[in-house]
Amino acid sequence: MNPVLRGFAIYIFLLVVFRLMGKRSLKETTTFDFLLILIISEVTQQALVGQDYSITGAFILILTLIAADLLFTFLREALSIVDQVMEGAPLLIVDHGQPLERRMKKCKVEKDDVLHAARLIHGIETMSQIKYAVLEKDGSISIIPY
Amino acid sequence: MAKDIEQVQHSIEMDEAIQLHKIGWTVQRIGWVLILLLLVLAALGLFGTGPLSHKQLEAGGNAIAYERFARYEANTALRFTAVHRNGAVMVQIPQQYLRDFEIASIVPEPQEVQTINGYYVYRFAADATLQIVMRGMHQQSGTVETTILVNNMPFTISQFIYP
Known part of the structure; x- marks a missing residue:
């Protein structure tokens, strides 16, 4: 060929x-x-x-x-x-401390992945401290704390 | 029916393209099913080497076994079973077929090779039914149909060579 x-x-x-x-x-x-x-x-x-x-x-x-x-x-x-x-496009996966489970399931993202990103970037301890979490186009998770 | 995803109003300046995500998830699942289907078919021999691909033709005690589906520049083999006549077996392969099929080895080695009327004629010495294996690789993709003669018995083989 x-x-x-x-x-x-x-x-x-x-x-x-x-x-x-x-x-x-x-x-x-x-x-x-x-x-x-x-x-x-x-x-x-x-x-x-x-x-x-x-x-x-x-x-x-x-x-x-x-x-x-x-x-x-x-x-x-x-x-x-x-x-x-x-x-792809970014997708919100945590809204005001509440994991959007159906969205997370569709994207094969676990709560642990979100908490991992939160600890790593912001030293956040619990889900309730996260205002928004976004699954970005490149597959990384952005955390926006309160 | 699957539950729809959560509808959220947020203050982040970003285009989530929710509709596109939904289409993407559906396409993704269809893609997974297609991949699985393709793998099953591949395991069965749709792309060569398997029951869907293996083909054997028999006539008058002679036989030819080959792969109906082969791949470009991948090793494949033609296997002949031939009954000897007066201590010899003759296999005739069209030159046109061998133009795009590069022979790597013939076991056993032929006693003599001649070119007659557009055919390569391979003669083998034999005192019993002979098993001949011709290994090689296709140098052209597409459909190939040819008639090979084993002891003057014609066998028409049809192959598809994947690129």
């Missing part, structure tokens, strides 16, 4: 699969998840390169991946809907 098509196909495939995994998946990286990512990168590398070990092939693949990334960056900037579909 042509390296440009191969590179582009793999870019799109990874984009779709990681989007389907949900945004929390990569933020909750355990040691095993890290190992899994290494294996995924190894498998991807084999599919990308195939039997072509030439420097030209490598240049074409690098350019293809960068061009695909630039194309989607451009599309995200031009159309906000593309940005929201690709990156």
Whole structure:
């Protein structure tokens, strides 16, 4: 297969699969998840390169991946809907000390994750001290204390 | 029916795009089901190596076994079972097929290879029914249909090569 098509196909495939995994998946990286990512990168590398070990092939693949990334960056900037579909949108998960459990369940976020973020950033001890908690686009949790 | 998510009025300046989240969760669940389905089909051989992919054709004591689904540049094999005639077995493969199928090994080694009328003709010495394994990889994706002759008995094989 042509390296440009191969590179582009793999870019799109990874984009779709990681989007389907949900945004929390990569933020909750355990040691095993890290190992899994290494294996995924190894498998991807084999599919990308195939039997072509030439420097030209490598240049074409690098350019293809960068061009695909630039194309989607451009599309995200031009159309906000593309940005929201690709990156998602922030979501409120704690409102005035009350965990919004149905929202949290949908996003696979636990109360412990919220408390962890609260302790880490603000030294907060209990849920009731949190005014708002927001699950951000990148999967991190922002805490707004009272 | 699943409960709808909590409706909240907040003072944070941010666009939650709740409708998009709802669509996203639905798409995500459909995606998970599709991934599971794809994995089951892959385990069964839809993408090669499995009961859905394995195919065997038999005629006159001769047989050919092959993968109906194969993958580009992945190892695969053609397996022949041939009854000897006068101490020899003959397998004829169209040159056009071998243009896109790179043979890595043939076990046992043929005694002689000739090119006749657009076919590679492999002759093997044999004093009993012979099992021949031809390993290699496809160098072109897409549908392949060809007729291979084993002791002049035609076998039409049809394969799909995934990119």
